[in-house]
Amino acid sequence: MVTTLARPDEMFDREVEWRALSAFATDTRPGATLGVVSGRRRQGKSFLLRALCQATGGFYFAADEATDGESLRHIGEAIGAYLGSPAPLSFDGWHAVVDALLALGGDQPVPVVIDEFPYLAKANPRLPSIVQNALAPLRPEREDSRARLLLCGSAMSFMGRLLSGDAPLRGRAGLELVVPTLDHRLAAEFWGVSDPATALKVNAIVGGTPAYRREFARDDTPADAADFDSWVTRTVLSPTSPLFRxxxxxxxxxxxxxxxxxxxxxxxxxxxxxxxxxxxxxxxxxxxxxxxxxxxxxxxxxxxxxxxxxxxxxxxxxxxxxxxxxxxxxxxxxxxxxxxxxxxxxxxxxxSQQRFVGNVMGPHFEHICRHWTRHMAPDKLFGGAYAHHVGSGTVNDPARRTSHEVDAVVFGLDDDNRRPILAIGEAKWGERMGRGHVERLRRIRELLAAQGRHGAATARLVCYGGAGFSPELIAEAAADSEIALVGLDTLYTTAA
Structure with a gap:
């Protein structure tokens, strides 16, 4: 039996992550279980895990960069304080520590969190193997425990290897949770930016990392489009701001x-x-x-x-x-x-505006357009078909002795497991799109059809315009169903 805990009022989004952690931490089945939580720094992992422990009476320990002996002393102090012992507990090694952590889970499930686990493993590389042995099947310390052991870390290379290949903990985890950055829509909501163009520019600089607003910018957000440049200079470009370095x-x-x-x-x-x-x-x-x-x-x-x-x-x-x-x-x-x-x-x-527009905004806008197409665009955009994969590519044009970069190529998946091309698209951030862009896409479609690419002949042509569209293109798209126009308002709403 599992329970979905009430999500803290101060927690923004993270509904999927909170449900997963709640289900793991409240699972009443006997036997200790292992979960691994990872994600880049500043995404709110520690906040999630601290909130989980507060909601369940669980144990939380945040490791430091320290020697093995100092870490043993610190975790002994933390376990002693958690149990209400009159003096800190003393451990001579991590085997005893892990068994003491498992012993925290008795008749009721309890989350036991070790945050910044890579710090401990760096000082003692045997630690993953020690956890593996502690969770061995039929071992009484595991079978008699309902501890929900959660190892958390931000060192992505280390955490990615923790459960992979022939790693000691492979096959031991009942939960593997990666806490992602907020997508562009959630980031706009989190930063409180309602203007799509300003929201996308903010996203191109700070992405969807929650801590950059709360702790780093101290809730300083662009008041409106006119305030964006000033916001950049007083936060990201200010040597006194944590975002600067x-x-x-x-x-x-x-x-x-x-x-x-x-x-x-x-x-x-x-x-x-x-x-x-x-x-x-x-x-x-x-x-x-x-x-x-x-x-x-x-x-x-x-x-x-x-x-x-x-x-x-x-x-x-x-x-x-x-x-x-x-x-x-x-x-x-x-x-x-x-x-x-x-x-x-x-x-x-x-x-620096030329570098910002060309090297930051242009590529970021293309990425956001592909992400929206893959995960947020309604199926009607592709005639009711599902966008199974979206990527970019290069198409040769032998007759003109050139090649064409395609910003978005949308593939479906048919009953024969073939991937028909549903659409091809071009994304322009700082340039108003016109009929010339559609003609370029038509040429690319002809080349793909001549190559025998499945579905290319009927692929829809999509223009993603950060600066809008010419009246001629708007009129042509209204009269021709093969053309779709996706502007900034569409990228920040649910309907295309």
């Missing part, structure tokens, strides 16, 4: 990134528009083969994502997953010294 700290938080200079250069290359491996290598002055390891490490840390070209199996694009890092490398890093010493950040910000 946050992008640098995000990399420093990842223990896997040993050569910080190399990884910053790779991210700078991507932020400058070099999405392919060859472009990144050229930017760094290295060979493509030299990038395999740093790209893999950045991907494992959740700092970049690998997005295959939907039309070319051997081509991959890389995208920075954290908007603030893109903003830092595209806008702040090139003028870092000036930002640290100037008293007029507004002047520097105005000089």
């Amino acid at each position: 946050e992008a640098r700290y995000l990399l420093a938080d990842e223990s896997e990134l040993h050569d910080a200079g190399l990884y910053h250069s790779v991210l700078a290359a991507i932020a400058a528009g070099n999405a392919g491996r060859g472009g990144i290598a050229s930017y760094l002055g290295r060979k493509s083969g030299d990038l395999a390891h740093p790209l893999t490490v950045l991907e494992d840390c959740g700092l970049i994502t690998r997005e295959p070209d939907v039309f070319r199996d051997n081509r991959t694009h890389f995208r920075i997953a954290e908007p603030l890092i893109t903003f830092y490398h595209a806008v702040m890093r090139p003028i870092w010294s000036d930002l640290e010493h100037t008293r007029d950040a507004g002047r520097l910000w105005q000089r």
Whole structure:
């Protein structure tokens, strides 16, 4: 039997995560169980777990970066305080600690949380194996316990390996919860920004990380569209604001990134528009083969994502997953010294507008359009079909000796497990879209149909316009059902 606990009034969204944690923590079946909670820093994981323990009377311990001996002493003090012992408990090793944690769960289920678990495992790499042995089947300490042990961490590379491959805890967890960033709609609601253009610009800088509003910006949000530039200069570009250096700290938080200079250069290359491996290598002055390891490490840390070209199996694009890092490398890093010493950040910000629009807003808008199409667009946009996959790709045009980049390619899934092309789309942030954009999409559709791509001949043409559409295009779309126009208002509402 499980119970859905009342969600705290001060908790924004996180309904799915709260239900999952509630079900796990209140499961009355006998036997201790393990759950793993991960996600990038500042997403509210600790808040979720603290609230869970407060609602259930559970045990919460936040680890520090410390030696193994100091951590044993701290957790002994925490367990003693939880049990109301007159003196701290003393443990000579983690086997005894884990058994003491399991003993906290008696007749009733109780969550037992170890936050920042990677800190403990860094000091004692045997800790995952110790937890594995403690949760071994038929072991009395496990069978007689209803402890719901939750291990939490923000080091994505470490947490990603915790349950994978031949890791000790693989197959032991009954819950694996990744706490994501807020999507663009929820982020707009959370920041209290009602104007879609302003909301998207804010999202392109700080993404959907909750802490950036509450703790970092101290609830300073753009009052309206006219206040956006001022908001940027008084928060993100102000040396006195925590947001100013946050992008640098995000990399420093990842223990896997040993050569910080190399990884910053790779991210700078991507932020400058070099999405392919060859472009990144050229930017760094290295060979493509030299990038395999740093790209893999950045991907494992959740700092970049690998997005295959939907039309070319051997081509991959890389995208920075954290908007603030893109903003830092595209806008702040090139003028870092000036930002640290100037008293007029507004002047520097105005000089950076071209990089902001081209290197930050353009790619971010394309990503948001693909995300909306995949997860939020109504099926009627594609004739009632379901958008099974959305990606980007490159189409060769031999007759014109060129190639065409397609910002959004929408695939369905038919009864024969084939993936028909439902739509192709182009996204423009700072340019009003006109009939020329539709003609380009028609040409791409012809090329795909000539290649024999399933469904291409009837694919819908979608224009995603951040700056709106020309009257001629609006009129043509009204008369031609094969054309769909998606503006900012649509991206922030439920209907297309």
